[in-house]
Amino acid sequence: MNFQSPQVAPQVVLSGHGLVKYYGSVVGLAGVDVAVRSGEALAVMGPSGNGKTTLLHVLAGILTPDQGEVWLGGERVDQLNDAARTVMRRRRLGFVFQDNQLLAELPADENVALPLMVDGLSRRDAIARARNTLSQVGLAAEVGRRPGELSGGQAQRVAIARALVGEPQVVFADEPTGALDAATGSQVIELLVGAATYRGAAVVVVTHDNAVAARCHRSLTIVDGRVGDGAHLVPARPGMDGSGAVR
Numbered sequence: 001m002n003f004q005s006p007q008v009a010p011q012v013v014l015s016g017h018g019l020v021k022y023y024g025s026v027v028g029l030a031g032v033d034v035a036v037r038s039g040e041a042l043a044v045m046g047p048s049g050n051g052k053t054t055l056l057h058v059l060a061g062i063l064t065p066d067q068g069e070v071w072l073g074g075e076r077v078d079q080l081n082d083a084a085r086t087v088m089r090r091r092r093l094g095f096v097f098q099d100n101q102l103l104a105e106l107p108a109d110e111n112v113a114l115p116l117m118v119d120g121l122s123r124r125d126a127i128a129r130a131r132n133t134l135s136q137v138g139l140a141a142e143v144g145r146r147p148g149e150l151s152g153g154q155a156q157r158v159a160i161a162r163a164l165v166g167e168p169q170v171v172f173a174d175e176p177t178g179a180l181d182a183a184t185g186s187q188v189i190e191l192l193v194g195a196a197t198y199r200g201a202a203v204v205v206v207t208h209d210n211a212v213a214a215r216c217h218r219s220l221t222i223v224d225g226r227v228g229d230g231a232h233l234v235p236a237r238p239g240m241d242g243s244g245a246v247r
């Protein structure tokens, strides 16, 4: 008998179709198709001012596209109203920014627990989950420290814990290593991609850094608001489809 299970490709969890976004007469996106699978890390690269952050914000429901559709886990999200999109972001998405955006007056565990408490979890349970997540990113000893008492790399790991604590389907990161030195940045992106994809989340990372893109499974490049040919891209990390194509 053959006990080998069939190889099932991970499902597409997030997709954008024909995305167009204008800022007045300025074109932010000129028709972008993109799809990311659960457990897959996608790097979004390209020259400055060409639409990377706009794409991230449209996919994350921060901006509404002027044309096109955004789907998250089988649900169309670009047509949700503001309140529903806010809840969707809190419950189903995680965010990591270049500057960690931690609250300076709160210790690490409270920073990480905050989104859970906003969502109605008791303080006690939220802190317990936050400390558990912080220990998973190597910060068990730092749970009581405020952001000013942490290194840049540690603070960004707290931000990663905050993004992961709610078990999101997708983690969005905009230049997550931009404020770090190369060695620390390398550790941080390895942790972000590893911890998120281990939990089955997809990761979408906007970056200028080839070394960051090399830690992802796949890259695409945005030029003039469109998906470019990606000719400049470094080889993608093995383990997923590294072709750069959108399927």
Ligand SMILES: Nc1ncnc2c1ncn2[C@@H]1O[C@H](COP(=O)(O)OP(=O)(O)OP(=O)(O)O)[C@@H](O)[C@H]1O
Residues within 6 Å of the ligand: 023, 026, 027, 028, 046, 047, 048, 049, 050, 051, 052, 053, 054, 055
């Ligand atoms: N709020 C806004 N109002 C007007 N124009 C905007 C706004 N946000 C972005 N743009 C314009 O849209 C285009 C795409 O900007 P976007 O921030 O998406 O680029 P980017 O590739 O992320 O750039 P960078 O790498 O410098 O962060 C640019 O021409 C930019 O000036």
